[in-house]
Amino acid sequence: MRVTDKETNYQHYFKDVTHLTHVDVYRVLELFEVQDHQIAHAIKKLLCAGARGPKDKQTDVKQAIDSLNRYLQMVEEDCNRTVSLDRVFIEREGA
Secondary structure (H helix, E strand, C coil), rough: CCHHHHHCCCCHHHHCCCCCCCCCHHHHHCCCCCCCHHHHHHHHHHHHHCCCCCCCHHHHHHHHHHHHHHHHHHHHHHHHHHHHHHHHHHHHHHH
């Protein structure tokens, strides 16, 4: 197999799957080390948008966006918690 310039410049987008006979959504998530549940859910929705069950593509895309928005909310919640805990630590140290 010939390696192209594009593959050389973007190696992080390519994963060796020669040991596999097929790849499903969950294998893709594992190969790319997706750890956040909300991001994984969005990826799954986008990879199969409109191709599963009664939902159309637009519904799947909206649900993916909802999952990503929830991820961002949780990141903000965690940042606020860290700031709040730091403030408690500083107050205790100063007392």
